[in-house]
Amino acid sequence: MRIRATALAGAALLALATGSAVAQPIYPAPDPDSFYAAPADLADHKPGDVLATRTMPSLSEFPDIDVTMIKFRSTGSEGNPIAATTTVLSPRNRKFDAPLLSLQQIINGLGAQCAVSRALYTTDPNLIMREAPAWNVLLQRGWSIALPDHLGPGSAYGAAKLGGQITLDGIRAAQRVPELKVEYSPIGMTGYSGGGMATAWAAALAQSYAPELRIAGAAMGGVPMNLVTMLETMGYGAHPAFGLAMAAGIGLEREYPDRFPLSEQLNAHGLAIRDKLANSCTNDILAAGAGQGAVDVAKTTIMSTDPTARAVVEENSLELFGGVPNMPVFEWHSPIDGLVPVDAILATDRRYCGSGVKLWTAEEPVPDHLTAAVLGIPAALTWLDARFRGETPPVNCWTW
Template sequence: MVGASTTVLGGTATQATPIYPDADPDPFYAAPPDLANKRPGEVLATREQPPLLIFPETTVTLIKFRSTNSAGRPIAATTTVLTPRSHQPDGPVLSYQHIINGLGTQCTVSRALYSTDPNLQIREAVLLNALLLSGWSIALPDHLGPTSAYGAARLGGQITLDGIRAVRRVPELAAAHSRIAMAGYSGGGMATAFAAAMAPKYAPELEIAGAATGGVPMNLVKMLQAVNLDPHPAFGLLMAAAIGLEREYPSRFPISDNLNANGVSARKTIANACTNEILVTGAGHSVRDYASSMTLVGDRNARAVVEENSLELFDGIPKIPIFEWHSPVDPLIPTDSILEVNRRYCAAGVPLQAELTYSPEHLSAAVLGIPSALFWLAARFRGDPAPTNC
């Protein structure tokens, strides 16, 4: 996410030519012609999906709803709801923002659930099944939006909130008065954390019991400064985030106008790719390999895009309890930014429970923190007073 952003932080004011993903062949995902007349969170269509062997005794419902992109324009977004047979009317609903490291429409959660590609299948199936067995329904939004705008965290927050609105409005889900909570890690944590901070203004009518966020990249500016121009083993993901941000901010983040031949080739290779292909394509590369000029660093418009998607620099304050976990030695994210956000939330009176999970690797920290996060979420669903260790 970071190094590729450096490529465009000096992007000129020329007209960018983003490369968007191939349209999903399923017409269900298409935006209706009267989309602009719909309200955020309004249900556009629902469809019961085929049963999933990995989630036995569970109904799968795909919802298309109206949301809003980062420019304030209407978009059609989707969320998949898993409803266990044991779910009681108005029982708990968890909006779980899954990690989606991809630029293609086939990388979305709603597609990955049915993929036969082992690289795309949902790795948290065991965890999600445990929650389903507890009677919780689970909403899995495609929080990168219809153009797979990887890296656009504010967009993810808005789609998450509108997805919750939509879940409440589908009678068959029996969730109109459910206690609802949110959770997510890494990229999914970005969407979750932004949803929590944006809710008071974007969706003030929503009553959310709490949000559990882990391993959240809270300051993309600091991340790109840390990577600088050096080769990076995960540079493919960094490049993917730059492409995703250009899709969401085409005139303000014009990476396509600032790539050399190698950069253009890499962009074409990963424009419809998911995690593994993206990682392989960019492994060991750097900004120097793909940028057409090093004089591009410093453009105010491009930098503003990165800042707008950095939670540390966002002035919104959640009005719900927060559980936050991360490794203090995470090699991918600036942990000082997490501590600063926690400090600001505590000063504002947010009931925040922070937990350190000591792991030298980003993804393993997710596993270590999940048990405490789920215990915390269960308490929010019961209505217990939220703890704090501010």
């Protein structure tokens, strides 16, 4: 089961202890594959520029599908140039300018092996994406599917804005690879939970970050819209998913080492857990943090209201971001979600509607985060198919 709780990053707003720093941020082990490495002239490239491509081995789950990996220039959370990657699945008999869907997969992890481009080829049963064969339905329609590694080269789990920027640059890059035949394709985006967060940020950032992209629509579900609210909802006691919360804090520290110095605030027990998580994926992250809470890993039990650290969490909270999508949006969620506060989703939807976004929102009548994902996907894909065909997007803002 792939449990997603990236937005529990708010739980990493631990007390800012006084005194000198005793620990530096911990980063993932370098990927042994040199393809992922940033070139020396990275800063000379613009966001979305293709840095390298390579043809990947065929996958048994996807008959008659070409697999192309693209390395491209993107932008880190604090504006620095980074090298990011996306993997494009293309029908071998693809037609020019058939739809391109950027699918932001759920990625729970802090290590290089957790990335989608790795998971596609893994034999580790804990990392295999069991839903992947269902993508054949879309590929058989003639669509191409781009799967970005939206946590970036530092595996910055919890850095939501970063995921949006990488998603947009991955689309740019795919359109600049001639053999993919998607230069003028209608573009769609989709994702759920953490993948929905990357999708939602891409939609909201598109107008300012990638205004030249003409995106037909974005479908996102179960989106953690406000990381601060997640903190307040979760509380600070023991929680079975605290490992994911801790991982999100580590990811934010990787992107904001000066503004979010998590490692400085951890006690010996917290540092031991941090070290276990540094290169882990879902199952190991959950195991390392199970039954723990912020009070167990911090130097002090007083929670922080430090404005600098809090600002990092706010910067990655879409409800608090002023931009709105410049494309139609399909949003779905459970009305009683045990992981994601629904009030933040509804507040964001209302703001979008008030700003003129062509929004269709749907509630799946189940009190479960993951079940809502499964139930909502068919309607989301049907909605995207209609956007690709150029149909007028439905709007249901007036029903609230």
